[in-house]
Amino acid sequence: MTRLPDFHAAKWDEPVIYEIGRQGARGQIFDAPEKRVADAVGTDLIPHAMSRKDTPDLPEITEFEAQRHFLHLSQMTLGMMGISLFGTCTMKYNSKAAEFATLRPELAEVHPFQHPDTLQGVLEIIHDFDGILQNLSGMDQFIFQAGGGADAAYTMATVARAYWADKGMLGQRTEMVTSVQAHPCNPATAAAAGFDVVNLPLEENGYPYLEALKAAVSEKTALIMINNPDDMGIYNPEIKEWTRIAKEAGALCFYDHANFNGVMGKLSARELGFDACMFMLHKTFGAPKAGGGPAVGAFGCTAQLAPYVPGPVVVKEGDSYILDEDRSKSTGKVREYWGNVPQVVKAYAWARAMGAEGINLASDISVVANNYMDKKLAEIPGLEISNPDNGAWRMEMTRWSLGPLTEETGVSTVHFANRMADYGIDPYWMSHEPWIVAEPFTPEAGELWSKEDIDTWIAVIAKIAKEARENPDMVKSAPHNQPVAQAKGDAFEDPAKWAMTWRAYQRKVIGDETKKGVA
Amino acid sequence: MTERDLSHPWMANSAPGALKAMMDEIGVSSPREVFQQIPEDHFRTTPLDLPPQLSSELALRRDLVGKLKKNGDCETNLSFLGAGVWQHHVPAVVDEIVGRTEFATNVWGSYQSDHGRNQAWFEFSSQLGALLNLEVVQLPVYSWGCAIGHAIRMAARITGRSKVLLPRLSDPERLSVIRTYCKPEGMAGRIEIVLVDADPTSGRMDLNDLKSKLGSDIAAVYFENPAYLGTIETEAAEIAQAARAVGAETIVGVDPISLGVMTAPGDYGADIVTGPVQPLGVHMQCGGGAGGWIASRDEETYVTQYNGFLVSIVETIQEGQHAFGLACPHQNSYGMRENGNDWTGNSTYLWAIAGAVYMSLLGPQGFQEVGTLIVSKARYAAKKLDAIPGVKIVWPDTTFKEFVVNFDDTGKSVAEINDALRGQGIFGGKDISGEVESLGQSALYCVTEIHSADDIDRLVDTLKEIVQ
Missing domain, CATH: 3.40.640.10 (Type I PLP-dependent aspartate aminotransferase-like (Major domain))
Incomplete structure (x- = not known):
């Protein structure tokens, strides 16, 4: 019998930072300019029209008060300090050795416009990591400019634009084809880049019919964007047919490799027929997520597409590394500079620490652990696996439904997630839009978590399902052991109540009319 | 390789027997069985060929730090680079x-x-x-x-x-x-x-x-x-x-x-x-x-x-x-x-x-002080640079922390000057020659609160020697 944690979150009842401190309190002091500086330049330095007259309304607190305040806030952030089997995000240990390496001045205090002679170390790491990703995918070139997975999808859309413009066919190749369960970033970035989005529905086997793809692609198709396996844990066994059919229609094929953890070392995007792919370094490759970035979507492509990628590209010339910006066919930048470099270094560190044998073992563990978890979840009444007729072992994550339990008890997947935190377990990932099964949740064990962790997680799920039957109101009003109670959601959609700054809050809710601003 | 050899600090279930315990529970004898959804001809044909595994933190650290130390940085060197990325004080x-x-x-x-x-x-x-x-x-x-x-x-x-x-x-x-x-x-x-x-x-x-x-x-x-x-x-x-x-x-x-x-x-x-x-x-x-x-x-x-x-x-x-x-x-x-x-x-x-x-650390007074410090030092640097024969500030007295320095009258290119500065441990401003034709051989210099008056004087003295 697994013992459940008797947990209570830190509850500091921490004021908003504006509510602490006192007039004149200081957290940082800057000395006045040296005398010879002041004597030379005087004090009237900002043109009158642009010289600030008011005093910005900022907190006045000491250095210690700032430290204590934000430490309290960090302690009121569960942040994977419990057990987080957060599907689609592949929770990993984020190496402190790698983190500390990137905090050294040799990386933290480096400017991207330094002469390349002074950048050889970091360029070598980027170049070597490019090689590692080439080996994992079969692609010919990786770049790291994209600031996340969605940005890498956007990069693909812009590369496709440049490619078709170069062929003189931008006016003809106007469509992007994807599936309704592809991550929202694929249709959203393609649309923002100017393509019309064609969404293929799922069929009973869990993926769109090949016939539907054949009907959707044509001389108008610029590209397809597809993930595989999907978030249900289903692998599309027709994927080689997909790339063949899309290419016959002339389209480019982009592999959203968000769900790489279960297939790393097993598949090669190139061998499956893709022209380009994306890896999320803050997921599969062990860089931290940091609550939503800085992240990296590593974009890789074949030599055919390489001329179109955003610059600069790190290139080895003889014994030295350079930043190649002279690329006439490049689509232009998707972001300034060459990427979130510390995260690239951390991902390089992950790949080096794991090695080929570690990476192969990790995908084995991820898929075995998920199926172990599926077996245990199936024993809990009220839970239902997605695509129940597909009896095959799932990949590294599985979409589950709480539908039957919700029907029986009224406890929804949102209630359920809120209650999980009461046991020190990070609320699970439910599903991207649209919800394909009722009341979804999507666990992913990955290679980090122990069998004991997984057993504890399952036991908590079983316990909450039991609570939902015995005391549904308690679950619906959860959490009860967290820093705060449930938020009242109505204000989020109400212009009269939402307040994105303390000043707006003072004006709207407290009724302080001295606060400037327009209602 | 024995199973024991695969145990890795970042994978709990790499410990001997852990993976097998889960496989036993679900009734498979080999990990490959759980990949049954993937058709045989989809598996990659070539094994991974990656650099050797560094599962020891000591070995990993040696590799990372050894490579990073090949960089020159803006703490060891005196840098005047800005243009979108600026060196400012980061409170501990x-x-x-x-x-x-x-x-x-x-x-x-x-x-x-x-x-x-x-x-x-x-x-x-x-x-x-x-x-x-x-x-x-x-x-x-x-x-x-x-x-x-x-x-x-x-x-x-x-x-x-x-x-x-x-x-x-x-x-x-x-x-x-x-x-x-x-x-x-x-x-x-x-x-x-x-x-x-x-x-x-x-x-x-x-x-x-x-x-x-x-x-x-x-x-x-x-x-x-x-x-x-x-x-x-x-x-x-x-x-x-x-x-x-x-x-x-x-x-x-x-x-x-x-x-x-x-x-x-x-x-x-x-x-x-x-x-x-x-x-x-x-x-x-x-x-x-x-x-x-x-x-x-x-x-x-x-x-x-x-x-x-x-x-x-x-x-x-x-x-x-x-x-x-x-x-x-x-x-x-x-x-x-x-x-x-x-x-x-x-x-x-x-x-x-x-x-x-x-x-929150700076507060209203900190922002006032740091702003004053930056604009004062940047103006000081601009004035001192402008006094060097052949060097001129393009738009004097109208800037905040960055300013354009023109070197046309020195007869030297910004690239040459920056190379010489780098030899003295100084990163000159970003070379913007070619970006704006009318600005000729110019660099965008950035001066912030991190630069002392001595740092600025050192830049000026070094530049004087270079353009002489």
């Missing part, structure tokens, strides 16, 4: 807080389990809003250039127009990103970018040229204050007024570290404001400290056009208690896919926490 407490594992590892829980992080996010927006005199601040997107791109697309949606005016003297790095966001010629929904000339005597926007290009087809005017080449836009209110007169939005880019001494953009008519987060306590990190925020007044017209995360303070079901969560969450691409406002995803939210800590 900021490093401690952003290094907290809870902040580094969290992803997305409930508003209760993420409470501390969400409060820190709200405090970022609140304090930045106070510097800007605006009431809505979105959490930072990937970079300043990306923020400008989104802001322009917001303005295009709000006005239903598809042409924007930008300064000719724009940062080519940001401009390249903006062009990407505005889409190429021949693409549906393209936003046309028209460049407005600069007044050659001041570097500021030429108002006559601006007015000649403003019309009922213009969605927005964008300018920066201080601008790419360091100049302060004194006629900001006139620009905003002229834009408003034709129904166009005014989008401004500001450097937040200037706002203790420079007028808040909310006070001169800016509708949408963007800027970099990096000056607010984020290390340069080869450009990996980039992040860009977007702000506006609290009006539905603007609020409903944001693409990312807006964090609102709300009540909880417990009397007198607050929580923090996302306002208007259904308008972004997570909720609306291709019908949302642009797109969103992982961004640079850790830097919002850095910014929150930084702004």
Whole structure:
């Protein structure tokens, strides 16, 4: 019998930072300019029209008060300090050795416009990591400019634009084809880049019919964007047919490799027929997520597409590394500079620490652990696996439904997630839009978590399902052991109540009319 | 290899027997069996060929540090590089807080389990809003250039127009990103970018040229204050007024570290404001400290056009208690896919926490002091450099922390001068020769609070010798 944690979150009842401190309190002091500086330049330095007259309304607190305040806030952030089997995000240990390496001045205090002679170390790491990703995918070139997975999808859309413009066919190749369960970033970035989005529905086997793809692609198709396996844990066994059919229609094929953890070392995007792919370094490759970035979507492509990628590209010339910006066919930048470099270094560190044998073992563990978890979840009444007729072992994550339990008890997947935190377990990932099964949740064990962790997680799920039957109101009003109670959601959609700054809050809710601003 | 050899510090189930215990439970004898969905001919034909595994932290550290030490950095060297990435003082407490594992590892829980992080996010927006005199601040997107791109697309949606005016003297790095966001010629929904000339005597926007290009087809005017080449836009209110007169939005880019001494953009008519987060306590990190925020007044017209995360303070079901969560969450691409406002995803939210800590440490007096210090030192440097024979400051006495130094009369190129400086442990300003033809051999120098008067004198003395 697994013992459940008797947990209570830190509850500091921490004021908003504006509510602490006192007039004149200081957290940082800057000395006045040296005398010879002041004597030379005087004090009237900002043109009158642009010289600030008011005093910005900022907190006045000491250095210690700032430290204590934000430490309290960090302690009121569960942040994977419990057990987080957060599907689609592949929770990993984020190496402190790698983190500390990137905090050294040799990386933290480096400017991207330094002469390349002074950048050889970091360029070598980027170049070597490019090689590692080439080996994992079969692609010919990786770049790291994209600031996340969605940005890498956007990069693909812009590369496709440049490619078709170069062929003189931008006016003809106007469509992007994807599936309704592809991550929202694929249709959203393609649309923002100017393509019309064609969404293929799922069929009973869990993926769109090949016939539907054949009907959707044509001389108008610029590209397809597809993930595989999907978030249900289903692998599309027709994927080689997909790339063949899309290419016959002339389209480019982009592999959203968000769900790489279960297939790393097993598949090669190139061998499956893709022209380009994306890896999320803050997921599969062990860089931290940091609550939503800085992240990296590593974009890789074949030599055919390489001329179109955003610059600069790190290139080895003889014994030295350079930043190649002279690329006439490049689509232009998707972001300034060459990427979130510390995260690239951390991902390089992950790949080096794991090695080929570690990476192969990790995908084995991820898929075995998920199926172990599926077996245990199936024993809990009220839970239902997605695509129940597909009896095959799932990949590294599985979409589950709480539908039957919700029907029986009224406890929804949102209630359920809120209650999980009461046991020190990070609320699970439910599903991207649209919800394909009722009341979804999507666990992913990955290679980090122990069998004991997984057993504890399952036991908590079983316990909450039991609570939902015995005391549904308690679950619906959860959490009860967290820093705060449930938020009242109505204000989020109400212009009269939402307040994105303390000043707006003072004006709207407290009724302080001295606060400037327009209602 | 024995099973024992595979045990790895980052994988609990790599310990001997752990994987097998799970396989026994589900009734498979080999891991390969659970991959049954993948057809045999889909498996890669070539085994992985990666550099040797470094599972020992000691070996990994040796590799990482050994490589990184080949870099030259701006602590060992004296650097005057800026142009979008600037060397500023990062208080130690900021490093401690952003290094907290809870902040580094969290992803997305409930508003209760993420409470501390969400409060820190709200405090970022609140304090930045106070510097800007605006009431809505979105959490930072990937970079300043990306923020400008989104802001322009917001303005295009709000006005239903598809042409924007930008300064000719724009940062080519940001401009390249903006062009990407505005889409190429021949693409549906393209936003046309028209460049407005600069007044050659001041570097500021030429108002006559601006007015000649403003019309009922213009969605927005964008300018920066201080601008790419360091100049302060004194006629900001006139620009905003002229834009408003034709129904166009005014989008401004500001450097937040200037706002203790420079007028808040909310006070001169800016509708949408963007800027970099990096000056607010984020290390340069080869450009990996980039992040860009977007702000506006609290009006539905603007609020409903944001693409990312807006964090609102709300009540909880417990009397007198607050929580923090996302306002208007259904308008972004997570909720609306291709019908949302642009797109969103992982961004640079850790830097919002850095910014929150930084702004709370400085307070109103700290921002006033650091702004004064920066502008004083930059002017001092400019004056001293201008006194070197052959060296001249292009727009003296009109800049904040960056300024253009012209070397035409030295007979040397910026590349030659920077090579010589580097030999003396100094990184000269960014070489902008070729970016603007009329500026000849010029470099963009950046001076901040980290430069002492001695540092500046050392640059001046070294340059004197080089250009002699």
